[in-house]
Amino acid sequence: MTAQPMSRQRRVLLDAGQAETTHLAEILAVDFARLLGSVAPALPAAALASMGKAAGSGITVRMQGAATLLRAHALGDAAQWREHRSDTVRGWACYLIGSDPRLSLEHKLDALRALADDGHFGVREWAWLAVRPHIAAEPLRVLAHLQPWTADASANVRRFACEALRPRGVWAAHIALFKQEPQHAQGLLEALCCDQSRYVQDAVGNWLNDAGKSQPDWVRALCACWQQCHADDPANTHIRKRALRSL
Structure with a gap:
């Protein structure tokens, strides 16, 4: 079955972090630069621009890239993002945990446990991919x-x-x-x-x-x-x- 084209209204909601994705095509279509700008307005324009330039990169590269930007600008506390309405943002929390140099491997796994039990299928995938x-x-x-x-x-x-x-x-x-x-x-x-x-x-x-x-x-x-x-x-x-x- 072919996914229906995404409406402009739907795209705006996803990019604003005000809705969850419902299938893989939507996950891949989220504009990370716009989403970052919406949920983390303290990020400088240069950071958002760098995320925009990465739009053609693979999804896992962009997930890690978003987490790296958040950490670089003192927004790297996963607890700040793991309850967010947007599944993509909760996925960034997974990558913040997976790349946290302060945590042992066992502590990373334990910190990811709740996200591995997330209600959204995508977050459950990011939970293990982030530490893979x-x-x-x-x-x-x-x-x-x-x-x-x-x-x-x-x-x-x-x-x-x-x-x-x-x-x-x-x-x-x-x-x-x-x-x-x-x-x-x-x-x-x-x-x-x-x-x-x-x-x-x-x-x-x-x-x-x-x-x-x-x-x-x-x-x-x-x-x-x-x-x-x-x-x-x-x-x-x-x-x-x-x-x-x-x-």
């Missing part, structure tokens, strides 16, 4: 920290534990270790292999589909084991189907 370079650099450290999150009451948090560590990603740095040795994450995947949330099921299936591009035999073997143990579980059946869709 650090995750890719130290995946086993992150794996150990996120393992307990697989038992969280929120499906969003359980999904974050899986999605943040997936071996590949369209907008994300790959995790070389998990591409070659996905077995390191088997305990985390086992904890979620019969999760009742379709959101989590899709994340586990996508994780395994990623791994299957470089270690197909391991994915097939794990799915075969799950089929024996969980043959009658519809959640696990869905995960296995999604995991094996490219094999």
